[in-house]
Amino acid sequence: MHRQPLKSSFASDCTLPSPVWVTMEPPGLLSVVVVFVGLLGTFVEGLTPRVSFPIGTPGRSLSRFNSSDVRNTTTLLLSDDGDTLFVGARDFVLSLDVGQEDIVVKSKLDWSPSNNEMNDCFMKGKKKADCHNFIRVLQFLNSTHMYACGTFAFSPRCTYINHETFSFVTSPSGKPEEGRGRCPYDPYQRNSAITVDGELYTGTVADYMGNRPVISRHLSEGSHIDLKLDDTLGWLEDPTFISSSFVPSEEKIYFFFSEVGREYDFIDKFTVSRIAQVCTSDVGGQRTLQKRWTTFAKAQLLCKSDNELPYNILQDIVTLPPPEGTPVDETLFFGIFTSQWSVNSGQSVVCAFRLGDIKAVFGGNYKVLNRDTLRWSTRVQEKVANPGVCGLHNASDNTLRFVKENFLAEDSVHPARRRLTLVSPDRRYTHLAAQRVQASGGRNYTVLFLLTEAGYLHKAVLLDDGPHIIEEVQVFEQPQPIKSVLLSISKGVVFVGSSEGVVRVPVSNCxxxxxxxxxxxxxxxxxxxxxxxxxxxxxxxxxxxxxxxxxxxxxxxxxxxxxMPRSRSGPEKFKLVSVSLKEVVRLQCPEASRLARREWVGPDRLLSPELYLQPEDGSLQFLATADTLGQYRCISMENDYEQALAVYQVKQKSSPTPETAPPSETPTQRLLPTTPADSALTLPPTVAMPEPAASATTRQASRNFTYWVKQMGETGAESRGEEALLLERGSTYLKELVVVSMLLAGCVFLLVAIGLYRVRQRCRNKTAPQDSSPGRDSEQGDPHEQEPLRDGQSPCSNGKQNGQAAPNGQANGVMCNGTPKGSNGHLPNTPT
Structure with a gap:
C-alpha cells in the first residue's frame, strides 16, 4: 500500500511539511521521523544562566505580598508615578503601596458574589471554587476612574472605581453593568483588554458555553458606536486571546491570539498564531456591516527559521517601542511560542516581529473564503479594496462585501531578520517583559525578563552573537500558575502576579x-x-x-x-590541609559562574588522570602520597580573564613543615558564589586517624576511606572513584579477606564437630534397652544381679540411683552416673 500525503494549502513562504499521512507503513514512518529530526538539527544549544539566585540569597532580595484571603492576582495595573499597584484578584480589588522596598496594602475592595449567586452557579454544574468573582479586566478610563470586570459566578459584571478615593462608583444607569462580551464567563479562559480615549477594546467570548468569540468595542463616546465582529462570518476560529496593543501612529489596535488554521487541510486541528487589527476610527457600515467592524483583518505570525518546524502556539507577547528618534516601523513585538508537535514539545522560543513587516503583510494580497465549501484560496478576482485600511465605513456596499470575504492576509509575518531571537530547548517560558537599556557607550540593548514554569525569572540581554542570560532569580519555591507580569521602568522592578500573591523583583543588583x-x-x-x-x-x-x-x-x-579582589569576607587566604598517607583527599572549588571553566594546578602543574579525579562539581580527589603532597590551586577562566578561586597546601600530618603561606605568585581574585552552599571556601572534614604501623598500612587506608565517605555522604560514583584510587596505589583488602576466610572456616569446622558428637550420643542412647516397669529388675532378676554392691565398688554405693535413693537402700544396677550398667560393671544383657 502506498502512502499518500494529504493535500496542503500552505502559502509559498510557509514550508511546513505535512505531519499527517493517510496510510503509513514502517519505512514511511521512519522517513518522517528522519525528516523531523533533520529539521530540528539546526537548533542552538540551550542557554545557561551565568549565575543563579535561589530564594533567600542575600544578593537578590525580593518583596512579597500574600494574604490568606487573597488568591489569584490575575490582573496588574500600575499608576503613572509607579508608586501604586492596583491588583485584580479573586473577589477583591487591591491597592498596594510599592514605592518602598516592602509591599504594603493601602486599600481593599470586596467585590464578591452573594451566597445565592454562588449557589446558583453551583447548581449549574460548576465547581464551587470557580464560582467566585475573578477580576479579568482592570483599566484606566481617565485620570480619576478605572474600569473593572469580573467573571462573577459565571455571570460577568463590570463596575467603575474611583482610584483616588479607591471606592466603587455607581454606573450612569444606576445598575450593575453586564460584562458579557467584555469579560469571559470561565475564569480559566484567557482574554485581552485595552482602553484608548476612554473606550474599551476587548477580545473574549460572549456566551456561557464559550463558543462565541468576539473582538468588540465598548463605552463608545461621541460619534463612535459599540462594534463587534459578525458572529456568522467565521472571522475567528476557536481563538485563545493573549494580548492587545495600541499603536498611536497607525490608529490601530492589534490583537494577538492563537486559533485553528482552517486554511490548512489537515485531519487534526492545526493551531496557528495570529495578529488581527481594527481601526479606532471605525464606526461600522451604513447598510452592510452595520455595527460591525469594517477594518478587521488578520494574518499569521510564523515563528520559525529556515528548514525548521514552526512554533505555532502563542503564550505571551509584549510591545517594545522604538528608541527615541527611530521610525515607528521599528516597533518590536516580542512573543513566546511553543509547539504542538511532540517532536519539540517542552521547548520555548522567543520571536520578534517588526511593525514595518506587519504593515507590509496587511497591505498585500488577501485570501478569499468560499462560503459554500468553507475552503480558502488565493484571490483571483479583481481587487476592489485593500482590507484593513482605515476609513472604509464610508465605502460602498460592494466594497464592504469584498472586505467581508477577504480578511485573511495571503502572506505570513516572519520574525525580524528571519531568525529566532531565543531558543530554550529545556525550559518552558510562560510570560515576559521587555525593556531597552542604554549602556555606558551610548548603545541601546534589549533586555528580556522571562518567567519559567518552574518559578524562575531569567534576565537575558540580546547581543550581536545571540542572547546571553545574565542571571536567574527563583521567584517561587514551588511551580505555580503565573497570571501576569508587569515591568515598571521608572522604579526598576518587575511585578509578578501568581495564584498566591504578588512578588516584586528588582531588575538588577549591581x-x-x-x-x-x-x-x-x-x-x-x-x-x-x-x-x-x-x-x-x-x-x-x-x-x-x-x-x-x-x-x-x-x-x-x-x-x-x-x-585586586574586593570580597565581602575579606582577602582570600590559602587553606592548609594536613593529611595522613594513604588517605583520600578532596579539595573543593567554588563556582565563580556557570559559564566559567575550572581547572586545577598541582605541584607538577599538569594533573595525571591516573592519580587524580576531577568530578563535574569542580572538586579534586586524590590519594595522599609523598608524590601528591604540595600546593594546589583552582583556576577559573571566563572569556579572557583568569583568577584563582582556591589555594590549598596539602602536607603530611607528621611533617615538620611550618604552616606558613606560600609565596604569592599573582593576586588571588575571588568571585562570589552563586549558591548559599558555596558561601565560603570550606574544606570537608578529613580523618584525623592515629598514625598506623608499617604492617597495618592497608587497613589504615581502608578505615580512612570508609570513615571519610560516611562523613561526606558522597555518592556511589564518587566512592567507586576513590576506591579506584586506592587500587591504583596498591592498597587492597587481600589480608583482611584471608583472615576473615580462616576465621569463617574454623567456625564451620567447630560447628560440624559439635553436630557429629551430638549425633553419636543419640545413637548410643538408642542401642540401650528401655524398661518402663519400675522394680522389674528387683523382682525378676537373678540372685547374682540382686546382690547389693559392696562399699567402694561403685560410685553409686551410697544407695542412690541417679541422685535418688533406691528402694530398701539398695542400688538396682540400672543407672549409675547416667550410664546404664549391670552389677558386673558391663552393659546389661551383654556377655561378660
Whole structure:
C-alpha cells in the first residue's frame, strides 16, 4: 500500500511539511521521523544562566505580598508615578503601596458574589471554587476612574472605581453593568483588554458555553458606536486571546491570539498564531456591516527559521517601542511560542516581529473564503479594496462585501531578520517583559525578563552573537500558575502576579559584584564599574567613563591593573590541609559562574588522570602520597580573564613543615558564589586517624576511606572513584579477606564437630534397652544381679540411683552416673 500525503494549502513562504499521512507503513514512518529530526538539527544549544539566585540569597532580595484571603492576582495595573499597584484578584480589588522596598496594602475592595449567586452557579454544574468573582479586566478610563470586570459566578459584571478615593462608583444607569462580551464567563479562559480615549477594546467570548468569540468595542463616546465582529462570518476560529496593543501612529489596535488554521487541510486541528487589527476610527457600515467592524483583518505570525518546524502556539507577547528618534516601523513585538508537535514539545522560543513587516503583510494580497465549501484560496478576482485600511465605513456596499470575504492576509509575518531571537530547548517560558537599556557607550540593548514554569525569572540581554542570560532569580519555591507580569521602568522592578500573591523583583543588583572583573564579566547593561568609587553601580549613575563590555565581557581594557579582589569576607587566604598517607583527599572549588571553566594546578602543574579525579562539581580527589603532597590551586577562566578561586597546601600530618603561606605568585581574585552552599571556601572534614604501623598500612587506608565517605555522604560514583584510587596505589583488602576466610572456616569446622558428637550420643542412647516397669529388675532378676554392691565398688554405693535413693537402700544396677550398667560393671544383657 502506498502512502499518500494529504493535500496542503500552505502559502509559498510557509514550508511546513505535512505531519499527517493517510496510510503509513514502517519505512514511511521512519522517513518522517528522519525528516523531523533533520529539521530540528539546526537548533542552538540551550542557554545557561551565568549565575543563579535561589530564594533567600542575600544578593537578590525580593518583596512579597500574600494574604490568606487573597488568591489569584490575575490582573496588574500600575499608576503613572509607579508608586501604586492596583491588583485584580479573586473577589477583591487591591491597592498596594510599592514605592518602598516592602509591599504594603493601602486599600481593599470586596467585590464578591452573594451566597445565592454562588449557589446558583453551583447548581449549574460548576465547581464551587470557580464560582467566585475573578477580576479579568482592570483599566484606566481617565485620570480619576478605572474600569473593572469580573467573571462573577459565571455571570460577568463590570463596575467603575474611583482610584483616588479607591471606592466603587455607581454606573450612569444606576445598575450593575453586564460584562458579557467584555469579560469571559470561565475564569480559566484567557482574554485581552485595552482602553484608548476612554473606550474599551476587548477580545473574549460572549456566551456561557464559550463558543462565541468576539473582538468588540465598548463605552463608545461621541460619534463612535459599540462594534463587534459578525458572529456568522467565521472571522475567528476557536481563538485563545493573549494580548492587545495600541499603536498611536497607525490608529490601530492589534490583537494577538492563537486559533485553528482552517486554511490548512489537515485531519487534526492545526493551531496557528495570529495578529488581527481594527481601526479606532471605525464606526461600522451604513447598510452592510452595520455595527460591525469594517477594518478587521488578520494574518499569521510564523515563528520559525529556515528548514525548521514552526512554533505555532502563542503564550505571551509584549510591545517594545522604538528608541527615541527611530521610525515607528521599528516597533518590536516580542512573543513566546511553543509547539504542538511532540517532536519539540517542552521547548520555548522567543520571536520578534517588526511593525514595518506587519504593515507590509496587511497591505498585500488577501485570501478569499468560499462560503459554500468553507475552503480558502488565493484571490483571483479583481481587487476592489485593500482590507484593513482605515476609513472604509464610508465605502460602498460592494466594497464592504469584498472586505467581508477577504480578511485573511495571503502572506505570513516572519520574525525580524528571519531568525529566532531565543531558543530554550529545556525550559518552558510562560510570560515576559521587555525593556531597552542604554549602556555606558551610548548603545541601546534589549533586555528580556522571562518567567519559567518552574518559578524562575531569567534576565537575558540580546547581543550581536545571540542572547546571553545574565542571571536567574527563583521567584517561587514551588511551580505555580503565573497570571501576569508587569515591568515598571521608572522604579526598576518587575511585578509578578501568581495564584498566591504578588512578588516584586528588582531588575538588577549591581552591588552584588564585588570587583571590577566581576562587574564586567556579568555583561549586564544595567551595571558598570565606577573607577572613582571602586564599586559596581547602575550605569545611569556613573558620570565618567565606566568599566563595561556588554558584547564580549572582556576584562582587559576595562579594569585597571592590578585587579585586586574586593570580597565581602575579606582577602582570600590559602587553606592548609594536613593529611595522613594513604588517605583520600578532596579539595573543593567554588563556582565563580556557570559559564566559567575550572581547572586545577598541582605541584607538577599538569594533573595525571591516573592519580587524580576531577568530578563535574569542580572538586579534586586524590590519594595522599609523598608524590601528591604540595600546593594546589583552582583556576577559573571566563572569556579572557583568569583568577584563582582556591589555594590549598596539602602536607603530611607528621611533617615538620611550618604552616606558613606560600609565596604569592599573582593576586588571588575571588568571585562570589552563586549558591548559599558555596558561601565560603570550606574544606570537608578529613580523618584525623592515629598514625598506623608499617604492617597495618592497608587497613589504615581502608578505615580512612570508609570513615571519610560516611562523613561526606558522597555518592556511589564518587566512592567507586576513590576506591579506584586506592587500587591504583596498591592498597587492597587481600589480608583482611584471608583472615576473615580462616576465621569463617574454623567456625564451620567447630560447628560440624559439635553436630557429629551430638549425633553419636543419640545413637548410643538408642542401642540401650528401655524398661518402663519400675522394680522389674528387683523382682525378676537373678540372685547374682540382686546382690547389693559392696562399699567402694561403685560410685553409686551410697544407695542412690541417679541422685535418688533406691528402694530398701539398695542400688538396682540400672543407672549409675547416667550410664546404664549391670552389677558386673558391663552393659546389661551383654556377655561378660
Amino acid at each position: 552591588s552584588y559584584y564585588g570587583s571590577c572583573a566581576e562587574c564586567v564579566l556579568a555583561r549586564d547593561p544595567f551595571c558598570a564599574w565606577d573607577h572613582s568609587n571602586k564599586v559596581c553601580a547602575p550605569t545611569i549613575s556613573i558620570q565618567d567613563q565606566a568599566g563595561q563590555d556588554v558584547e564580549r565581557g572582556s576584562v582587559q581594557g576595562q579594569c585597571t591593573s592590578p585587579i
